[in-house]
Amino acid sequence: MSDRHQHDHAHSHAHAHDHEHQHAGHSHAAEAPAHDACCSGHEHAHEALQSAIAMPTSRKQARLSGASEEAVFFIQKMDCPTEEKLIRERLTNMNGIGALEFNLIQRELTVQHQLPSIAPIVATLKALDMLPAVKSDSLDSSAGGADGAAAQAVAYRIPTRKWVLLGLAGVAALGSEVIAWSSGDERSLAVIALSLLAIALGGLGTLKKGWIALRNFSLNMNFLMSLAVIGAAVIGQWPEAAVVIVLFTLAEMIEALSLDKARNAIAGLMAMSPDVATVRDPSGSSGSNGSGWSSMPAAKVPLDAEVRVAPGERVPLDGVILNGSTSINQAPITGESIPVSKQAGDQVFAGTINEQGAFEFRVTAVQGDSTLARIVKSVQQAQGQRAPTQRFVDQFARYYIPAVVLIALLVAALPPLLAGAPFYPWLYKALVLLVIACPCALVISTPVTIVSGLAAAARHGILIKGGVYLEQGRKLKALALDKTGTLTFGKPVVTDLIVLDEGRHDSAGQALLMAQAAALATRSDHPVSRAIAQHWQTQQTQQTQQPAAIQVPKALEAEDFEALSGRGVKARIAAQDFYLGNHRLVHELGMCSPQLEARLQVLEKQGKTTTLLCRDQRVELLIAVADTVRPSSKEAVADLRALGVHVVMLTGDNPHTAQAIAAEVAIEDARGDQLPENKLDAVKTLNRQHGDVGMVGDGINDAPALAQAQIGFAMGAAGTDTALETADVALMDDDLRKIPDFIRLSRKTHAVLTQNIGIALGIKAVFMVLALAGMSSLWMAVFADMGASLLVVFNGLRLVRALPAK
16 A cells, blocks of 8 residues: 555535435545645645635535434335335425435435434334334434344345235236136126235235325325226226236336345445454453454454454455565455555455465454445445436436326327217226336436446446446546556655765765755655655665764754645754755746756656755755656556547656656656646646546645546545545546546446436337327236336346456
């Protein structure tokens, strides 16, 4: 894990999400160190962060003024948009209820409210026969807990008894059809008796839901289906009424089962984390196995506990290796199956696989806060956000059902009234239209597709923070890339030390200058500064191992430290002002001579970053560091260009270094000397010239540009709380090739969404025509609706395997 992940910062970025009950802001990750603005420290980091912040609109203020509370419910019977619509209509009219957020896939409802207790909400949900379980309640910290977790784990399973009753209902319905067809009498006592038996065994649940919908004045599918069944019985179509109710109940049960595949698409990740860990007994006793180690449930292992992992076992928790070395398959976290070498001091993640040696590690996060747990939680939260296509479909369905019902009423009434046509045939056609009005296939197609795409990306090490970004990725026309830590490893090393003070060319003078530079560098977390500090520390170590006549000075104290935006740092050492900064800083201080300029150009043309130590209006030491390009960067840039994305590199390094790195990865548009405001302006310009822009970075100085971009990508987010919580798209490792993978997934998701909408609307259009022509029956309409629902669900689930691991 790169050192840059040890200092996390966040910046926010507001997007208005156009939803009838919600306006949610979103944030981008911006992790220190602030790179490409040489040697900048924490003080400037916070200034850059503040300048980039656009405060998000709180969803608590969406409909309520003042403080509000939040309650989260697990709705065991919320399987279809029909239930969501009924709950929304009922709760929206209650006093003290604010924003409602539905996660249909996870069966979750989040309610913002100003009620003294959640009892009225629970009572309302129970009255709607929704079987609610409280997951959390801000009024009562003890609410939910084990009961809520158990309810979610058990979920709503279809009992065997219901399958048996439905089978008997099917036999009775089929029997009524056979008797009616063989006798030619659809109103005989045997036909009516078998039909009533089928309705009683398989349709009472639907009729009950229809009655609840009628009481709440909700025009939903259960009400329409109940009306169709009762209408068919009234006109004497008893066998048809029985077949329709049985088919509809069967369709609901199959749809619930198929949706479980989408629900489990990401939940399977959590199962990769073992339930038991081998923990050292802190008391020093021999433990259960007589060796000082004992087995303990992973959920109960505390922070800082020491855990042992044998070869072939999965790592149970996040931690830092204390001793031992091994290679670990981190595919569950980063999506890459190539094992990563690990040794003492390296970070390990829960759910990853220890392939070779045994090792011991110190726990840095409890099970519920592990990187794997945060990934699962993040994707589950993203599932509740409505993507643009989903919001469109929801709006469409709102007008679609009333429109079809109105058409059905006109079909039933106008021909008999205006043309004297027989009433019953036209009423039957109207009932068929009512069945066709079911919007389930249309509405369910979008969340299933989005969830499948989010799950596919998470399994590949790409964490997408909402369907809006998954859909928007296909629109990216330009991508701005930071250099240090993004295109390169971000771990530069010192390559050249040039003493420019004529009086300090001896070893002692150079050692003192290096100590002074290190005193400033250690106060900054920029990669270049860390390279300088690391070089000095190495000198110290070598000195202790191999004593010499010239002693390396001990650590010097830098006081009055000040970060200079995009230029470097300033501090006082022994009552003297020192500057440590880049080429730009030397120019601004008026210390750059033709001779120095020539030296700098030679080094910069070699792709090296130059840093200079200045004092008393003179440059005393020139330090050159070099970074190396990631092997995957060139391939990633080629992939992006093949996808039609214009790639730009924005770096605070000098133009020569920028061009050298750009040439290595085949980027034609490389811009050096980029301050935070320059990067921001560059993103704005790219947006005007090309369209939607993405920004990739991991530093605070990237914050303004990340906030301006349509999608902000955080690099190397594994183990980093801030990136996981705030980035639009977090790449769990440092592989840039995941960005073209993300764009391809976005395009495929859009294609599947379009297919699903076409399938759902196309089938309904065909059956509307058939119904008006008198060529469609009630049971055919139900069968078509069931078929459409299953088609769109399974078509959406194809995305789960859309990104095979490299």
